[in-house]
Amino acid sequence: MEPENQTGVAEFLLLGLSEDPEWQPLLFGLFLTMYLVTVLGNLLIILAISSDPHLHTPMYFFLSHLAFTDICFSTTTIPKMLANIQRQTKSISYTGCLTQVGFVLFFAGLENFLLAAMACDRYVAICHPLRYTVIMNPHLCGLLVLLSLSISMADALLHSLMVLRLSFCTDLEIPHFFCELAQVIKLACSDTLINNILVYLVTSILGGVPLLGIIFSYIQIFSSTLKMSSAGGKYKAFSTCGAHLSVVSLFYGTAFGVYISSAVSHSSKDTASASVMYAVVPPMLNPFIYSLRNKDMKGALKKLI
Template identity: 95%
Template sequence: MRPENQTGVAEFLLLGLSEDPEWQPLLFGLFLTVYLVTVLGNLLIILVISSDSHLHTPMYFFLSHLAFTDICFSTTTIPKMLVNIQRQSKSISYTGCLTQVSFVLFFAGLENFLLAAMAYDRYVAICHPLRYTVIMNPHLCGLLILLSLSISTADALLHSLMVLRLSFCTDLEIPHFFCELAQVIKLACSDTLINNTLVYLVTSILGGVPLLGIIFSYIQIVSSTLRMSSAGGKYKAFSTCGSHLSVVSLFYGTAFGVYISSAVIHSSKDTASASVMYTVVPPMLNPFIYSLRNKDMKGALKKLI
């Protein structure tokens, strides 16, 4: 049957990671556990930072915002998936789907910029230690957060408004566990050239510029560290950057892995499974990376306990 144009879309269908009924209880238990670990772990990070005055520094200021962003990022996708599994339903309203697209774009973009701000903070701390408190003042930290929020909001609004102009067909099945922008655009009956061009252009700019900033910061950090004469100084410099570098590698590594695999693998199901790696895994592991690799966080956590 030829799909007909449908302008008043009532709902989309999220096919999830598996349509096999036997897998549903396992998926529900697994993702509920992941979600609880993510929320509790990141809440603990925020609580530890806010309760210890020694951690009221720019580095931990950005970390607390990153932890909050991770909670919101996971909350955007996982709860709806859990509700659908529990109700044995696949539906999500048109408004709900568009809202999910917007929030996924917003929080993914915000995490991207926060990681870049944290890299700049480490660069100033190691390469310009004597001017650190002057450069990384509260005004600049607040400005970086405000700038990250503004650009992420503009990005999410741009793509959401561009989706609103599309008309959709009767085949509204999304082979995913959440409404991903690329998957929603594929369902449109109208011309999507402008949408796809914007996706590639904006993603390249907003993803590439922060990444280049992170790479530049770490090139300068490594260069400055290697010039240090003290072995203890080198170890301290690398140890302070280890947690952030691990999180950066996890976030960008999984994201690039998904998009490279989606270009090679034509199965939508495999792409959906791969998307778990950048939407679910990094927010869950970030608290463990920062609490296990950071002496200050471990000390503050012991005090809190």
């Protein structure tokens, strides 16, 4: 007898990072602190950029959108985890889980495209400085953000609709602290071949193309920088790109780390722990990276505070 399909009334169980009751207060305090730091740090970045006319440039335009995306990305996963720990429950409704899957995909994709747009901006600024204001005009910047939003939304809707066609039976435990697409697909008792093909195909295209664009931009940037005769010009170019390159390395490095961890490790708990590195840590660290060595940002933050 086939297991009964309970898709219409299913509640998934988020097992979290640890089922040990003694760890729950520590995890609650740790993730609450990380979430508050993420929201406050990125909110300060947005307010500093909006309040300082000197920062109304393409680079900071993209940075403010990245900061907002980081807030939303963290808000998609952490509050539900904290609520479950507080209420001593593991449940998340089918609708809530599907919504979380969609928003995680949307904001992760949006961050991916915004990082590529920022690399493009730095490429034009350093390799074509005389044409920078003409090329990176407000219309193009707005178009790049709109395109990023549209593609990310289409990606999230595609995978969410594909999950809707799946049937879920009795095994509804997700060994994670949020509803991740791959983990949800694994729980289905119907055929998931098309879902898995789409995940690998779409991820390869939407992840690979922006990454190749970033790599190309930085190859051109480093090539142009090395040709500069002025030491001051070289330092300014490297310092301008250093923060963005650090954020790119953190974002893609942690994402690849999670992928390798899931491929090598047979423990779902190890994969869940590794996922913290890309779902929680980058949004928290990005404000510090961008403001650490940026004099303009430091000045704007001092005026704001």
